[in-house]
Amino acid sequence: MPRFADLNTTWFALIGLLWAGYFFLEGFDFGVAIVTPLVAADETDRRICLNSVGPVWDGNEVWLLTAGGATFAAFPLWYARLFSGFYLALFLVLLALIARGVSFEFRGKFDTPRWRRTWDWANFAGSLVPAIVWGAAFTDLVHGVPLAPDGRYYGGLIGLLHPVALAGGLASLALFAFHGSVFLSLKTSGDLRARARRAASTWGIAATVLVGTSVAWVALAGRPATPGGISGTLPLVLGVLASVAVAAACVVVWSGRDGWAFISTGLAILLAMAAVFARMFPEVLPASNRAANGITIGAAASQHNTLVVMTIVAAIFVPFVLAYTAWTYWVFRQRLTRPPAAGTSAGANAAAPAKGIAPAPGSA
Amino acid sequence: MQLLLARWEFATVTVFHFFFVPLTIGLGFVVAVMQTLAYRRHDASWDRLSRYFGRLFLIEIAVGVVTGIVLEFQFGLNWSAYSVFVGNIFGAPLAIEALLAFFMESTFIGLWIFGRDRLSPRLHLATIWMVSLGTILSAFFILAANSWMQHPVGYKVVAGQAVLTSFWAVLGNPMLWGSFTHTVFGAFATAGALVLGISIWRAMREDDNSEHRSSFLQAGRFAAIFTFVSTLFVGMSGDVQGRLMEVYQPMKMAAAEALYKTSSGAPFSLLTIGNLKQKPVVQIRVPHLLSLIATLSWNGQVQGINNIQAAEAAKHGPGSYVPVIPLTYWSFRAMVGAGVLMILLSGWGVWLCRRKQLNRLVGNRWFRRAALWGMVLPFIANTTGWVFTEAGRQPWIVYGLMKTAKGVSSVPTADIALTLAAFVLVYVVLGGIDAWLLVRAARLDLDHADHGDETAEGSETASLVY
Numbered sequence: 001m002p003r004f005a006d007l008n009t010t011w012f013a014l015i016g017l018l019w020a021g022y023f024f025l026e027g028f029d030f031g032v033a034i035v036t037p038l039v040a041a042d043e044t045d046r047r048i049c050l051n052s053v054g055p056v057w058d059g060n061e062v063w064l065l066t067a068g069g070a071t072f073a074a075f076p077l078w079y080a081r082l083f084s085g086f087y088l089a090l091f092l093v094l095l096a097l098i099a100r101g102v103s104f105e106f107r108g109k110f111d112t113p114r115w116r117r118t119w120d121w122a123n124f125a126g127s128l129v130p131a132i133v134w135g136a137a138f139t140d141l142v143h144g145v146p147l148a149p150d151g152r153y154y155g156g157l158i159g160l161l162h163p164v165a166l167a168g169g170l171a172s173l174a175l176f177a178f179h180g181s182v183f184l185s186l187k188t189s190g191d192l193r194a195r196a197r198r199a200a201s202t203w204g205i206a207a208t209v210l211v212g213t214s215v216a217w218v219a220l221a222g223r224p225a226t227p228g229g230i231s232g233t234l235p236l237v238l239g240v241l242a243s244v245a246v247a248a249a250c251v252v253v254w255s256g257r258d259g260w261a262f263i264s265t266g267l268a269i270l271l272a273m274a275a276v277f278a279r280m281f282p283e284v285l286p287a288s289n290r291a292a293n294g295i296t297i298g299a300a301a302s303q304h305n306t307l308v309v310m311t312i313v314a315a316i317f318v319p320f321v322l323a324y325t326a327w328t329y330w331v332f333r334q335r336l337t338r339p340p341a342a343g344t345s346a347g348a349n350a351a352a353p354a355k356g357i358a359p360a361p362g363s364a
Numbered sequence: 365m366q367l368l369l370a371r372w373e374f375a376t377v378t379v380f381h382f383f384f385v386p387l388t389i390g391l392g393f394v395v396a397v398m399q400t401l402a403y404r405r406h407d408a409s410w411d412r413l414s415r416y417f418g419r420l421f422l423i424e425i426a427v428g429v430v431t432g433i434v435l436e437f438q439f440g441l442n443w444s445a446y447s448v449f450v451g452n453i454f455g456a457p458l459a460i461e462a463l464l465a466f467f468m469e470s471t472f473i474g475l476w477i478f479g480r481d482r483l484s485p486r487l488h489l490a491t492i493w494m495v496s497l498g499t500i501l502s503a504f505f506i507l508a509a510n511s512w513m514q515h516p517v518g519y520k521v522v523a524g525q526a527v528l529t530s531f532w533a534v535l536g537n538p539m540l541w542g543s544f545t546h547t548v549f550g551a552f553a554t555a556g557a558l559v560l561g562i563s564i565w566r567a568m569r570e571d572d573n574s575e576h577r578s579s580f581l582q583a584g585r586f587a588a589i590f591t592f593v594s595t596l597f598v599g600m601s602g603d604v605q606g607r608l609m610e611v612y613q614p615m616k617m618a619a620a621e622a623l624y625k626t627s628s629g630a631p632f633s634l635l636t637i638g639n640l641k642q643k644p645v646v647q648i649r650v651p652h653l654l655s656l657i658a659t660l661s662w663n664g665q666v667q668g669i670n671n672i673q674a675a676e677a678a679k680h681g682p683g684s685y686v687p688v689i690p691l692t693y694w695s696f697r698a699m700v701g702a703g704v705l706m707i708l709l710s711g712w713g714v715w716l717c718r719r720k721q722l723n724r725l726v727g728n729r730w731f732r733r734a735a736l737w738g739m740v741l742p743f744i745a746n747t748t749g750w751v752f753t754e755a756g757r758q759p760w761i762v763y764g765l766m767k768t769a770k771g772v773s774s775v776p777t778a779d780i781a782l783t784l785a786a787f788v789l790v791y792v793v794l795g796g797i798d799a800w801l802l803v804r805a806a807r808l809d810l811d812h813a814d815h816g817d818e819t820a821e822g823s824e825t826a827s828l829v830y
Contacts, residue, residue: 044828051828055474058429062466068436069459076451076525083440084773090437091783098430098790102797105426108830109801152774302452303527313460321467328471331482339828 007307008297011074012284014314015067016277020270022063023134023176027269029057031180033100033127034173035203036120039184039195046120048336050104052187055332057104059325061097073310077151077300078284085145085153085285089137089160093130100126128173135172136165139214142235142279144223144288151285151295164217171210175246175272178203179265182249186258189335197253200261204250211246211272215239218279223288238275242268369780370442370772373787375754377434379747380791384428384798386746389503389548390555391421392496394590396489398583403489409579412810417559417583418492419805425473427798434787436462442780446761446771452527453519453534454509461505469498478829503551504544511540513762514753515612526765542608543753545601549594550749553706554742556591560584560713561739562806567726576810581722584735588713588725595707602703603657610658610666613763615676615685616756618669619692621654626668630654634697640689680764687758695752702745709738 032053040046053060072079083090099122107119140160145153153159181200185193219236249264280286284300287293301307395418402410436458439447447454472494479488512519518533519526528534563584570577609617622640623630632653638645655664669686676685716724716731726732761768 047828047830050830051478054830055478056471058470058474059467061429061433062462062470065433065436065466066459066462068440069455069462071455072439072447072451073455073459076448076455079440079451079455080444080447080773083437084442084444084775087441087773087775087779088782090441091786094434094437095786095790097433098794101430101433102426102794104830105422106797106801109423109804156776156779302455303522303525305528305531306452306456309456309528309531310459313463317463321463321471324471325467328475331475331479336828 007304007311008074008301009281011070011301011307011310012281012297013277015070015074016273018063018067018070019138019277020273022060022067023172023269023273024266025060025063026057027131027176028180028183029053029060030127030131031176031178031203032184033123033180034131034177035181035184035196035199037124039181039192039199041191041195043116044338045192046116047108048188048192048338049184050107050123052184052336054104056328058101059328061101070310074302074307075284075297075300076302077295081151081153081285081295086137086140086160088157089133093133096126096129096133098126099123131173131176132169135175136160136169138172138273138276139165139168139218141286142218142276143221144286144294146289147285147287147293147295149290149293151287151293151299153285164214164221167210167217168214171207171214174203174207174210175265175269178207178246178249179262179269182253182258182261182265185253186262187335189337192338193335197256197258200253201250204246204253207268208243208247208250211268212243215243215275223286223291235275235279238271238278242271242275245271365777366775366780367769367772369777369784371768373442373780373784374438375751376784376791377431377438377787379750380795381428381431381435382746382750383743383795384424384431385503386547386551386554386742387424387558388421388428389496389499389551390553391417391424391558392492392499393552394555394559394587395421396492396496398586399489399492403485409575409582412576413579413583416808416810416812419808420558420562420802422473422477423798423801423805427794429470431791431794441783442773442775443761443771444773444775446766448525449766449771450512450526450762452525453512453516456528456531457505457508457512457534461502461509465498465502465505467498469495469502472498500548503547504540507544507547508534508537508540511537511543514543514757515539515608516762516765521765526762538608539605539612542601542605546598546605549597549601550742550746552594553591553598553710554746556587556594556710557706557738557742560587560591560710561735563587564726564732564735566806566810568732578722579810581717581725584713584725585717585720585722588710588717591706591710592714595703595710598703599707602700606657607660613757614667615669615672615687616692616753617658618667618672619687619689619756620696620752621666622669622689622693623654623666624669626665626671628655628665629663630658630666632657636693640693683759685759687756692752692756695748695755698748699745699752702741702748706738706741706745709734709741 032049036046036049040049068079071082103119103123103126107116107123137160143164145159146155147153178200181196181203184196185200188196215236219232219239222232245264245268249261249268252261252264281297283294283296285295395414398410398414398417401407402414439454472491475483476488476491476495479491483491512534515537516526517537518528518530520529521527534540563580567577567580567584570580606617609620618624621630621632622636624641629652631649631651634648634650636647638647652662654666655661658664658666669689673685677683712731713725713735716728757763759767759769761771
């Protein structure tokens with residue numbers, strides 16, 4: 001019977017927090033890249049979109065590496081079974097992250113439209129794929145996947161793509177696109193901001209529907225709760241709250257408060273991840289076929305010594321990381337505006353195609 | 365088959381990643397030093413150089429970062445049995461590396477790129493030093509993990525898992541301190557050789573007595589000294605590593621020389637033509653050198669492969685405990701050979717520009733050629749060095765505790781083949797683009813204005829760097 005306050009449970013929660021932080025932060029990076037083709041009217045707009053996450057995307061991605069490393073250290077069996085089981089899914093994400101990672105640095109290094117389009121596409125696809133795969137994978141985790149008695153998953157990539165997981169993948173796509181649109185409307189100005197807000201309204205509705213559907217579907221399709229687990233109501237309540245936060249974000253977007261809208265979409269992501277981890281507890285890899293095949297926190301956890309070392313290191317260094325991360329966001333807090341150089345020639349340029357590409361933007 | 369493919373995949377993604385790692389560690393430090401000189405001396409020349417080499421650094425760090433993400437998950441993907449066995453110990457340095465090093469590197473690189481006009485010069489200088497510190501810390505923790513595979517310490521095996529008994533023992537592993545010094549100075553030497561080659565190449569092409577030419581000569585002199593000092597440290601730490609190897613991994617030491625019979629006053633062969641095991645056709649040897657490397661004494665005894673094999677088989681059961689000898693033998697020679705050439709090349713450069721006669725760096729035709737070709741040397745040394753370290757540990761994945769064959773995941777062979785093929789393809793393309801961009805960036809004018817510089821004037825307008 002797992003205790004709530006022991007180190008195993010603490011690390012389970014911390015890893016949940018790392019994933020939640022990752023999706024909160026890289027969620028808007030993904031979203032910005034996904035909505036850029038919809039909201040950017042010209043090259044300057046595309047550069048503004050790219051630069052809105054430019055100083056921070058790399059640091060945001062480290063949350064993933066830290067989650068991976070912490071899982072390896074604190075729950076070796078989880079790390080081993082999850083990533084060798086979800087093999088091709090993880091591989092797709094890795095390829096996507098390679099493509100989008102280099103696109104930031106490579107795009108501006110050669111000045112032809114074709115070169116820039118190539119890397120715009122790499123950034124778009126490299127953000128779209130993980131936005132879907134991560135949602136599908138975590139839906140698989142809460143829903144449970146068929147596991148062999150040794151806790152191995154043999155279902156391949158196809159086995160991960162059942163309907164409820166696909167719904168979860170689309171939900172995360174919509175939620176990240178919403179989160180990213182809201183971030184863009186927070187960071188930009190003028191016509192681009194108006195278009196970002198329009199995109200946010202559309203994605204907001206999609207996200208509300210899809211997140212709500214996924215929560216309901218997972219709850220209804222539910223595997224039986226594992227003995228010692230949190231009763232089915234807490235994860236469900238968290239899931240419902242996440243859906244409510246998405247819906248609330250839609251309303252706030254309409255009322256025009258970008259900051260509050262961003263807090264709401266971020267809160268929705270955090271609540272959704274809280275629901276995921278509460279639903280998995282006390283397992284790290286729940287089985288859909290036979291509860292006993294699942295891997296529990298206790299079975300996966302490292303020994304006490306490792307967890308003590310990790311806890312001390314985290315207690316000392318996490319505050320520093322949070323402090324300089326916060327400082328970075330403070331340094332780059334300004335909205336991005338069209339540079340004066342681009343304003344004269346490309347400004348007129350921007351007004352004309354804007355009508356053609358995006359439905360005429362209302363003035364902000 | 366799974367094992368073979370998994371090993372090829374790991375070799376591919378690691379070797380490719382490690383083209384970029386030494387460049388990031390080394391160039392990060394070099395750029396930080398250049399920017400410091402520019403700041404302290406209000407020197408426009410160092411400022412130009414720090415921006416110029418900073419551009420090269422950013423291209424390399426981009427590829428280094430994305431290929432590093434793959435490695436964080438490679439253990440779980442293909443080596444899950446290994447991951448379960450070592451996670452208690454091996455996972456901790458990886459997690460700490462992410463928390464201490466990757467966050468620092470990635471956050472401050474963003475501040476450095478975008479903060480040039482937003483932070484005070486002093487604070488902006490501090491950000492590049494934080495990036496450099498991050499890359500060096502990262503090397504420390506990943507080498508802590510690797511050194512544990514070479515020489516496991518601070519553990520006991522409980523129920524099929526190695527569990528941690530002392531984290532200080534893991535951090536105090538003598539192999540770690542040897543390889544950390546070797547790797548970091550190797551990275552400095554890598555960047556140094558690159559900066560030297562590029563500076564000479566550019567200085568040749570600038571007009572005589574132009575400001576840019578003197579800037580590049582200044583960088584060339586700096587690089588020659590920096591490379592020379594770094595390679596000396598690489599040599600000294602390598603020397604220490606040789607003796608540690610004889611104590612902790614005698615088989616690897618014997619495999620480095622293809623020494624089958626235990627010998628006193630063992631020679632070191634520079635070159636062998638013919639069979640390494642039986643009587644070679646031609647062999648050039650330096651008497652007593654292997655004994656000196658391994659034991660620091662003229663007639664010291666170096667254990668031979670045959671004896672060690674017998675001892676290992678008696679200890680761990682029947683089977684071969686001998687690595688692939690031609691691979692270890694030749695990779696060791698390529699590493700040491702490239703390293704020695706780097707010492708000679710950079711020493712030559714230091715000697716040429718003595719008393720600040722910088723023009724002599726480009727005045728000597730042979731040195732110009734050597735400096736250009738010398739840019740290849742660190743990559744040969746880095747790659748063959750790691751091939752030797754890892755191949756020489758075989759058949760073990762954790763020396764003396766777990767064999768490589770036991771560490772692999774139970775993943776369909778087709779999946780590993782697919783991912784291996786995809787990684788090879790993607791990395792070939794990525795490597796080609798990187799090299800092309802690097803050459804383009806190296807050709808740019810020393811006063812080239814980046815994106816962002818032109819929009820920096822109005823402080824209310826955030827600069828668009830990308």
